[in-house]
Amino acid sequence: MSQVLPEPLFGDDFFAPAAPRWSTTLGVFDLETTGVDVETDRIVTAHVGVLDASGTVTRQRSWMADPGVDIPEGATAVHGITTAFARANGLPSPQVVAEIVTELRAIFAAGIPVVAYNAPYDFSLLKYESLRHGIEPILAPSPVIDPLVVDKTFDRYRRGKRTLDAVAAHYDVLLEAAHTAADDAIAAGRVAQAIAARYADRLPFSEHELHTRQISWARAQAESLTEYFIKVGRLEPTETLDGAWPIR
Template identity: 70%
Template sequence: MDRWQALPLWDDPVQDAVPSAAPVSADAAPIAPAASDRRWCDTVGVFDLETTGVDVTVDRVVTAHVGVLGPGGEPLSARSWLADPGIEIPEGATAVHGITTAHARAHGRPAVDVVAEVVAALRELFAAGIPIVAYNAPYDFSLLKYEALRHGIEPIIDPAPVIDPLVLDKAHDRYRKGKRTLEVVAAHYAVTLTGAHDAAADAIAAGRVAQALAERFGLDAPAHELHTQQIGWARAQAESLTEYFIRIGRLDPSDALDGSWPIR
């Protein structure tokens, strides 16, 4: 079996409602490194996690998706996972992604196996020279790092190149008002997001948003250069938000938001 064909690991109505995550033929050609004369956005990896909560140090993976999109945003390859996280899934988390503790225990695979396979899938794409898109990358990559450490798996401690549409959107359309959630930003760039908070749907939408940003703002620098630029932009964005929160009284002046990117 091709390791990159889509794997329908559970019978989930939200997943079934996402046509963009359709299975890829097992005899599809393997993904090759992007040629030097191609733009980074012509072939992008995509990555997303749905989890038990928002604390990257203690919360766990519930579902995951890693895939590859072609120049028009079409899925070239995809793999999805459902894990039994080994802890109760809080009702608040279930309300977001739809996965209950009972469902994860009955249909999910051991977390150690899922985490190992997700890490291996990401390593494979990085080794092939394919940039990986993750919306709000520090969340997904950091949580995966702590999950790997928890299960005795060598973590990805310096993922690169990473493309984060949240950082890019804030950097290139700084003064646009309104929320910057994936749903809102996808709509702004005319990217359809069906079944939000499904790992496959979110990952694919984020990849297409990154491609739309590349077209809108002419982001033609090599992926590694863009990765380095995002480190500075993310730090500056955190500093600006820290100043704003202190000014409105939501943050103590002795505190500061962590601007580390793409992993904390």
């Protein structure tokens, strides 16, 4: 009599590589601001939080600041906050900046990496806001994970935009309200986790090694984009894009 063999105990994922250590607990950070100049523009809203391995929010704080300057119409069109609304409902800018810095320092001190999409923008603007208000800045944030840099490295030739909403859609991450600090921060963290799952066999297991590698990846990406912009006439041959990461 023939013997019926049992079904395999494990599916195809049994030999799948483990997700990198850094993806199991992630800090998340995002700013919405008065503009795109990191040295002169101001924070309007901000979010700092922590996600667990499933992408669930386990800790979070959000802020609205009165930036102390008018919010340009172009910025309002992006994030929806007017000058009048921020003045009526926002906290004093120095208080907001100090509390953001304190929250981020606590997350880094706990050994948790912080995800920021296009990290040099958020961390640099926070640095200059800190200096403006006499607050000790975070000058060397680490470890940081930037899904924009990592996605460009591992899927370099994919066509289409690399905005957060486009990249979130690519990785099947829900982003309900783009350009709100909380939703953007949380979506960026979940994108980082999706990237970790997809490229688990190729990504560094340690958050510190990943941080170090992103420094060189970001520099290479800036050099490549500089060459392209010179070729199409968007930059002069003597100009270069700043590839410093995660802060400028």
